[in-house]
Amino acid sequence: MSEQVIINATDVNKTFQVKAGEVNAINSVSFTANRGEVTTIVGPSGSGKTTLLYVVGSLEKPESGSIEVAGRDILDSGTNLVRYRRENIGFVFQFFNLVPTLTALENVMLPMDLAGIRPDEQRRRATELLDRMGVKDRLLKAKPTKMSGGENQRVAIARALANDPDIILADEPTGNLDTATGSTVIDILSSLARENDKCVLMVTHDESILAVSDRAFHMVDGQLSEIIL
């Protein structure tokens, strides 16, 4: 069991300074997430779910606590966070966040390009990933605006997988999709965990996702409590 733990967050705190004062977006949060599992965080709006995901993805820096990923604390000053994001993390967002001027294929190739992978290898892997995500060939050269929400999200997941990270951080990946499309996206993500041994950490409003989750947490006012499934 313990060798499956890839994320080990301990006593993480994140406060935002706002005009009214301070917001304790994350309040003494400790949790673990495992490889090969879908870990889900549910909770009301403004409870700190996205912030927690960004803290794990190193896009936000917490004031205190430790976040060990594969045994290394990413909050250590020596950690190369750009490299960490590039190699260990794949992000999937509610609003897809594809580069609008790039085609589906180019969007998937982009993280590999940034990592310095050879162009033909980029192309080969991107095509393969898009194929696995069920993106039709004719869409490879399509821009995000020419694709449906579901297609966008498949491309986004393919992009998250481009550099073969251990962890997929998905922030309400179905939030902008209809129910049917949403459940296919969930299927894709859970299969990534089960078949490819990824750690999928997912934030959602949608309690029905708990059904496919291996572990689940409830977040309220920056505090996390595990839900016994």
Added chain:
Amino acid sequence: MRVFQRGFRSFRRNLVRNLIVVVLLFVCLTFSMSMLAVKLAADSQVQTIKQTVGNYAEIKISSAYQMKQFEAERTKTAAERSAEARSLTTAQEQADRVASLVPEKLTDAFAKDQYVKTYDKVLSTSVTLSDITNTNIQQLFQIRENNGQSAGGAGGGGGLGTGGMTSNSFFFSGNTNGASASDFTTGAKKLIKGRYFTYADYTNSNPVVMIEKNLASQNSLKIGDTIEATVSGVSGVGSTMELKIIGIYKTVESESQSKSSSSSSSSQADFNPAGSTFYAPLSVVQKLNNTAGYVTLGSYYFDSVDNTAAIKAAYKKDATGTTSKYQLSTDLSDYSSIADPLLKARNTSVIGLSGALGACALIILLAMVIIISNRTRELGILKAIGSTDRQVISQFAVEILCVCMVAIILAMGATALIGQSMGNWLLPKTTTKTTTQSSSSTPGGAPGGMMGNQNQLYKEGSSFTTSSSTQKAVKLNVVYRGTLFLYGILILVGISLVGMAIPVFWIIRLRPARVLSME
């Protein structure tokens, strides 16, 4: 490598937005570049002008002194004058002869100035040739007699030592080297047979002369023939000198004139004022004039108009105590009349250039603010998926470089088209004389002519060669030159750097978490 591809792809994919910036930049850059082209053209033209104009000086009798002498002479009665002539001692005669000349001591001393590049000295005087008749002077005498004037009173402007004109009088121009006599360097006269007298002829006082073509043929003279000249102020032995003809020249101007006015009256057609001039080594002319050690003028080219003040100061030192008698004349006014409009155009263009470049900077800054704020999410995505700030910045830099490059290439093309009109537009609308004033000296004024017209400089050639003033507008030739291209690259780099300032600042400060959750 990949950065270039990504940047270029981004440039292509954001084409409309980028092209708007390109167009705005293009307009301002075209303005900048054509201003720059005007500036460069004006600079180089002024530089070229400086090689030939504004770097000339000559030392001669001052106009004030000449006026004074002339006034003194004029107020004398004819009786006084002849009484004076009779009572003159040899020494006084000699003093009179050189009164309107410049001592070589002075012209030689000045030639040693560090700025002086070339030095020539000239003695112009009239010489009596016993075998040849000067048909021009003969005609003049006839005209004067017809008008009831006495020929004796017509001594010309400053012809103190050359008062006794006869129809055997000819105008002799002596300098140190025939080929560098200004009439030949200006192209007004051309050697057609024989050779120029040389510097060696001058140092050895070889009795050689160059004669005008028509005069030679009228008198059946050819190369190798000799003519007899009278030495002024000497009687008995040594009162004549045999001069060997070594060169025959033609007068370009008079030829073309006589061609164009062939139908005019016969007396006008025969009139060939240039024909009465002989060119001989200075030392020979000095002997003939009996004025060894004296010249009409010293003629100098110095390095550049920029040293005019230094040259004048140097002259003041050399000519201490004699400044009222001699003067240093330069062709500074000639230079100014050509260079000033160019310099004005240049200054205006510099102002326009800075304004336009400022506008370019403003455009690119504003454009970047708009573009960057529109693409914040894209930048956030790049950073979130593992792009370093450097990668994002370089990609943006390439994109901006593309924008600026397209704009500047178009601007260079447009500059090639409109640069000239810009130059014409900036050039002050004044015409200036590019050559000297018209010289309206009568033939009788010829012997004293060089001195008679104080405004005329030796380098411009003798009076008759420039028969009419040439009013020519100063032209600015805005040609496309390599330096403009180099400056274009410099502007490209500059504008791109300015354009980068905002993206760099923005990209470094951008926190992806702020933009990724935005709808």
